[in-house]
Amino acid sequence: MTRTRLTAAERGEQLTGAAVQAFAVSGYAGTSTDDVARLAGVSQPYVIRLFGSKQRLFIAAVEHAATRIEQVFRDAAERSADLETLGEAYDELLAERDLLALLLHGFAASSDPVIGSAVRTCFGRIYRLVRELTGVDATEARDFLATGMLLTVLTSMQVLGPGAVPPEPWMAEIADSFEDPCAEPEPGGQPG
Amino acid sequence: MTRTRLTAAERGEQLTGAAVQAFAVSGYAGTSTDDVARLAGVSQPYVIRLFGSKQRLFIAAVEHAATRIEQVFRDAAERSADLETLGEAYDELLAERDLLALLLHGFAASSDPVIGSAVRTCFGRIYRLVRELTGVDATEARDFLATGMLLTVLTSMQVLGPGAVPPEPWMAEIADSFEDPCAEPEPGGQPG
DNA sequence: TTGACATGTTATCAGTCGATAACTACTTTG
DNA sequence: CAAAGTAGTTATCGACTGATAACATGTCAA
Numbered sequence: 547m548t549r550t551r552l553t554a555a556e557r558g559e560q561l562t563g564a565a566v567q568a569f570a571v572s573g574y575a576g577t578s579t580d581d582v583a584r585l586a587g588v589s590q591p592y593v594i595r596l597f598g599s600k601q602r603l604f605i606a607a608v609e610h611a612a613t614r615i616e617q618v619f620r621d622a623a624e625r626s627a628d629l630e631t632l633g634e635a636y637d638e639l640l641a642e643r644d645l646l647a648l649l650l651h652g653f654a655a656s657s658d659p660v661i662g663s664a665v666r667t668c669f670g671r672i673y674r675l676v677r678e679l680t681g682v683d684a685t686e687a688r689d690f691l692a693t694g695m696l697l698t699v700l701t702s703m704q705v706l707g708p709g710a711v712p713p714e715p716w717m718a719e720i721a722d723s724f725e726d727p728c729a730e731p732e733p734g735g736q737p738g
Numbered sequence: 739m740t741r742t743r744l745t746a747a748e749r750g751e752q753l754t755g756a757a758v759q760a761f762a763v764s765g766y767a768g769t770s771t772d773d774v775a776r777l778a779g780v781s782q783p784y785v786i787r788l789f790g791s792k793q794r795l796f797i798a799a800v801e802h803a804a805t806r807i808e809q810v811f812r813d814a815a816e817r818s819a820d821l822e823t824l825g826e827a828y829d830e831l832l833a834e835r836d837l838l839a840l841l842l843h844g845f846a847a848s849s850d851p852v853i854g855s856a857v858r859t860c861f862g863r864i865y866r867l868v869r870e871l872t873g874v875d876a877t878e879a880r881d882f883l884a885t886g887m888l889l890t891v892l893t894s895m896q897v898l899g900p901g902a903v904p905p906e907p908w909m910a911e912i913a914d915s916f917e918d919p920c921a922e923p924e925p926g927g928q929p930g
Numbered sequence: 931t932t933g934a935c936a937t938g939t940t941a942t943c944a945g946t947c948g949a950t951a952a953c954t955a956c957t958t959t960g
Numbered sequence: 961c962a963a964a965g966t967a968g969t970t971a972t973c974g975a976c977t978g979a980t981a982a983c984a985t986g987t988c989a990a
Contacts, residue, residue: 549938571849576767578977589939594979655848656895657763662903665893670908682913688888689881695891696884703848703858711854716862723876727980743956743967770947781969786949 558596558606561586565607570644573651574604574661605664608652612668616675623679629690632680636694640707646698697724704724750788750798753778757799765843766796766853797856800844803837804860815871820914821882824872828886832899838890876902889916 622635815826848854
């Protein structure tokens with residue numbers, strides 16, 4: 547079986563996807579470039595040659611995830627440009643677990659100045675996009691993203707989502723609080 | 739200069755503190771047991787002998803941080819048992835940056851089943867405590883913790899807090915939204 | 931066809947890390 | 961004082977990692 551040959555650009559895209567998957571599980575320091583290489587079916591040194599360093603590979607993955615998140619929000623806003631619809635879009639993002647998990651690992655890896663800078667830029671773009679798409683003020687956008695962060699963290703902790711552990715009472719309580727529409731304190735706002 | 743000799747219990751506590759500091763910066767995979775050892779002024783093998791493994795050291799640090807967070811909330815509730823007061827307590831937690839940063843790294847490291855289990859238990863305890871101290875319902879407690887998660891993430895990203903980078907416009911906008919009391923959508927609720 | 935370029939691989943290395951083992955030194959107790 | 965327990969060290973190992981260099985293989989234009 548001969549290896550399928552791709553252009554450098556194509557291979558780069560494929561590797562970025564593999565990097566999103568791999569880094570989403572174990573984070574920057576916990577994932578080896580060989581993990582990414584195996585996932586994509588190429589050798590580890592080739593990954594380094596294409597991206598220059600592990601750091602640049604990670605940043606490429608974070609930016610890819612952020613771009614995808616923005617796209618999901620944009621698509622949702624095309625249906626209806628309010629926070630409630632964007633909140634529904636969050637369900638799609640939670641289904642693609644990798645995106646938010648990777649972003650969380652990016653936040654955590656922000657003590658590295660280069661990674662931190664890239665991650666802040668991505669987060670800032672998402673915040674701005676939410677405000678522009680829906681026209682809400684800073685406080686509403688902040689509360690929207692706050693709930694999003696909690697959902698992201700709960701998913702990473704495997705309290706919510708596909709890979710969730712058997713729920714303890716407090717987990718079920720929180721999960722229910724997201725699904726009960728009557729419990730919303732203000733009409734049309736929170737993701738979930 | 740002779741090394742100060744401590745009992746195993748004392749040294750263990752000191753090492754747990756050092757572990758909180760060290761793991762808060764670079765996370766589980768990104769921090770070596772030698773980093774923790776140097777911070778405490780002992781040799782690396784001794785750290786392993788006292789805690790058995792790096793994993794157990796990390797879990798000890800996470801549980802220590804969670805316990806401290808609970809204590810801050812309890813102290814605040816003794817002044818006044820409502821969410822607003824607990825929100826003020828959050829400022830103390832943000833000042834002790836390590837605690838929340840470490841917890842965030844714990845969330846991110848939850849793909850390890852042993853760590854994940856410990857982290858979920860800690861989070862569940864904090865959630866329960868917030869509800870018990872204030873008597874709020876699940877939705878209010880969830881929104882409180884959601885804002886807390888956003889604050890934690892923003893601090894880790896160095897958007898807020900002592901080590902923050904020079905603020906870009908969107909950062910100032912979010913920071914302001916926390917300080918403006920008039921912008922609160924519902925009276926007395928969010929941390930910050 | 932041939933040669934230049936692009937796509938990949940294997941071999942290898944220097945550094946790091948968690949963990950074990952064996953040894954040392956201090957303290958307490960009888 | 962001696963012996964036993966406690967606190968801590970140095971030496972060392974095997975595994976892993978990111979990165980470099982050299983080599984191989986496939987593709988396409990002249």
